[in-house]
Amino acid sequence: MKEVKIESTLYVYDDLNETPDDVVALMGKAIEARDKAYAPYSKFHVGTAILLDNNEIITGSNQENASYPSGLCAERTAIYYAGAKYPEAKIVRMAITAGSKIKTTLAPIPPCGACRQSIAEYEVKQDSPIEIYFMGETGKVAKSNSLANLLPLGFDKSAL
Numbered sequence: 037m038k039e040v041k042i043e044s045t046l047y048v049y050d051d052l053n054e055t056p057d058d059v060v061a062l063m064g065k066a067i068e069a070r071d072k073a074y075a076p077y078s079k080f081h082v083g084t085a086i087l088l089d090n091n092e093i094i095t096g097s098n099q100e101n102a103s104y105p106s107g108l109c110a111e112r113t114a115i116y117y118a119g120a121k122y123p124e125a126k127i128v129r130m131a132i133t134a135g136s137k138i139k140t141t142l143a144p145i146p147p148c149g150a151c152r153q154s155i156a157e158y159e160v161k162q163d164s165p166i167e168i169y170f171m172g173e174t175g176k177v178a179k180s181n182s183l184a185n186l187l188p189l190g191f192d193k194s195a196l
Contacts, residue, residue, distance in 0.1 A: 044185040048144070049177040059131065059169055062087055063177070065095050066131040069110065073097035079137035082110035082145070086118050088125040094118040111151035115158060126162040130155070132170040141172030152187040159183050160192045 049055050052063055062085045070083025075098055082098040096114030100107040111132060118127060134145035147155065147170070159166055165182035180186055 042188045044188065045181070046185065047179040047181075049179070051175060052171065052177050055169065055177055055179075058087075059129070059177075062093065062129060063131040063133060063169060063171070065093055066133045069095035069097045069114075070133050070135060071097075073110065074099045075137075076100060077102070077104070080134065081137065082132065082134040084110040084114040084133075085131045086114050086127055087129040088118060088122055089128050090122060090125045092118075092122060092125065094121070109148060109151050111147045112154050115151075115154055119158070126164060127158055127166045129167040130169070132168065133173065134170075135173035140174070142175035143172050144170045144176055144178035145172050146170050146178070146186055149187075152183060153191070155183045156187055156190045156192060 052060055065085035066083040068083065069085060070081050073081035073083065075081050077100050084096045086094045088094065094114050094117055096110045096117060098107065098110045099113060132147060135141050155166060159182065168180045168183060169177055171177040184190065
């Protein structure tokens with residue numbers, strides 16, 4: 037038996053204003069999307085903005101349903117729309133922000149597991165990494181240079 041150690045590298049900014057101007061602008065779009073979330077059950081609002089290599093910006097917010105499995109996260113709302121509208125475009129960068137109507141979220145909120153798997157599919161499809169910036173309502177902003185940092189040992193088409 038052999039031990040295998042897996043490490044991830046994230047970069048953390050103290051606040052949004054420390055990030056590059058284009059990231060501030062993209063996160064601003066994600067914040068606008070977060071404000072449009074439909075989350076009457078969880079009261080947890082998430083917004084995502086995606087920059088494509090054709091300079092289009094696609095946004096999405098989480099959409100809940102009384103039948104919980106029928107809802108959709110902000111990240112998948114945006115990424116699936118990008119894939120449907122611009123199937124040949126590559127995703128360059130994602131900005132994600134999350135906030136609760138119950139308490140203030142100060143720590144960076146990463147994508148859930150299902151969203152990580154969906155983002156991983158697009159990294160494989162486009163054969164290039166996707167930069168991901170994520171934050172709460174305010175406070176620190178985390179950056180991952182690739183979804184692979186957030187989902188090591190990923191499952192993709194090579195296993196099929």
